[in-house]
Amino acid sequence: MCLTATPQHARAEVPISDRLSFEMYGRMGTAYALDGRVIQGTRLNLRGGPIGGRFEEGDYLEPTLKFYILKPGTEESTGVRLVLTPAMFARTSFLGFFTSNTFPNLGIEIFQAYAEATNVLIPGLSFWGGQRFYRGEDVHIADYYYFNQLNGQGGGVRYKELDFALLLQTGPRNSPPFYGYDETGDETPDAQRQRLVFVSQYVHRFPVEEKRAHRLHLLAEAHVLPSAKTRDGAEVLPADLGWVLGVKGTLELGKGTFNTLAVRYGWGIANGTIGGSSTWATFGLPDEDGRFRGAYALEVVDHFVYNVSPLLSINGYGILQLAHGASDAATDKGFDYAVGARTFLYLLDQFHLINEVTYQTRRDGDGPTGSVVKLSIVPTLVPSGERSVWTRPHFRLFYTLGIYNRAARDALMSPYLQAFGPDRIAHYVGARVEWWF
Known part of the structure; x- marks a missing residue:
């Protein structure tokens, strides 16, 4: 559910006071199956995630509070802010049916809790620490943050368009890259370890005109896993490594029209990609030595918005994901491919007819390729009257x-x-x- 926030350029802060602001993403709704069974939040997509279309997503609330300990007076003066983002969602059925006493049906999580200081020591130099949404743009109609989706806990430093971060990640007890077993035979994992993820990013802008520039975004990651040892010092999992390289280019074509193409390659333990997973969510099985040497993954994403006229906009995407583990097993690989387009027909300022078509495939190992075609028709009330792909709320x-x-x-x-x-x-x-502000 970490991927459900809206594009950053579509959000706007609402000041509560001189030091406090509030912003939010949310969606609430109902659903009906023709035979009367509960269908709310039951997705049609092949891997269960949002890639392939998101209209069937369940209820979700994500408010964000930003408190300015030191509010900058100018663009170059020092500022300090605290950011807190809780999230609430229903694991089954409707969000309004549940309370904290109905676990595990109600999910409440803290997605962001970090502090950031800007323009420290010199103008343009910023520092942050804590848990944060460390990511860039998303394909909103597929609810997919791609390329640098590295939400996590750690810290970082940024100087203008150059960004460095150190994140720490661990995983659930059924995740082999993070847990090992002792020799007691009780099948209880007891050798937890955490991964260090070093991230470096740089964005170069090519100005076209005032307030519009093409962009080139470079990404590099290094992943380090220490060996996992029991309390007695016995090694149950060997140390391992991985790395990621990526490049993303965006053409800003004016009047809100753009096209973004991103390519990312991960090697070793950094081969997470299938189903939209982050690079640190290692895919597949290790080799006979317990390492992920030779494992790899490729992600290619193209995302565009084309504002054809005051009557029509088109938002489309193509997503390719493939990954291979380090073993020789025929099942140790995966492949996903999805294409989709959503059209916005502005029949009236406050009434838009949205239509969407998607095609999605899935292949596990050497098995058969599954596919689904989805067609949606979505009459929508838009109180703001704005003829835009990004305006909200939508009824x-x-x-x-x-x-x-x-x-x-x-x-x-x-x-x-x-x-x-x-x-x-x-x-x-x-x-x-659906709303955001």
């Missing part, structure tokens, strides 16, 4: 039709198929309000 009615191929149906490759049984056709009817 939506929507219907989504999903058409699975035989491989996806037989393998139950989506939460919808797992809940409603094998079928080639899926229907989803819902209503939702």
Whole structure:
């Protein structure tokens, strides 16, 4: 759920006082299945995540408070702020049905809690520490933060367009890169270790005109895992390494039209990518020595918005993800590919007809390739009257039709198929309000 925040350029702070501001992303709605069973939040997408279309997503609230301990008077004066972002979401059905007493149906998490100081020592030099959304743009209609989605706990320093960070990551007890087993035979993992992720980024801008510039974004990561040892000092997992290189280019074509192409390659333990996972979520199995030498992953994303006229906008994307573990097993690889486009027909200032079509594939190992085609029609009320892809709030009615191929149906490759049984056709009817400010 960390990927559900809106694009940064679409958010605006609401000042509560001279030192405190508030911003928020949220969505709430209802859904109905034709046979009356509970369908709210049951996605049609093949890996269960939002890639492939997001209209079936469940309820979610993400408020952010920003407190300015020292508010900068000018662009070059020193400022200090604290940022806190809790999040609330329903693990099943509707958010309003649950309280903290109904665990595990209600999820409450702290997504951000960090301090940042800007213009320290010299103008343009900033420092931060804590837990934060450490990432860039997303493909909003696929709810996918790509390229540098490195949310985590740690700290960093930034000088103008040059950025460095050190993050620490660990994982659940069923995650081999992070946990090992002792020799007691009780199958209880007890040798936890944490990964160090060193990140370096640089953005170069090519000015076209005032307030508009093409951008080139470079990314490098180094991942280090120490050996995992029990309390007695016995090594149960060897040390391991990984690295990532990426490049992203954006063409700003005027009047809100842009195209972004990003390519990222990860090696070793930094091969997380399948299903939209972060690079530190290692994919696959280790080699016979317990290391991920030779494992790799590739991510390619193209994302664009084309404002055709005052009557029509198109927002589209293509996402390719492939990964391979370090073992020789035929099952130790994965492949995803998705393309989608959402059209915005501005019939009236306050009434937009949104339509979306997506095609998504999934292949696990040498198995058959599953696929789904999704078609959505979404009449939408837009109180602001702004003719824009990014304006909110949206009051939506929507219907989504999903058409699975035989491989996806037989393998139950989506939460919808797992809940409603094998079928080639899926229907989803819902209503939702989505907002951000």
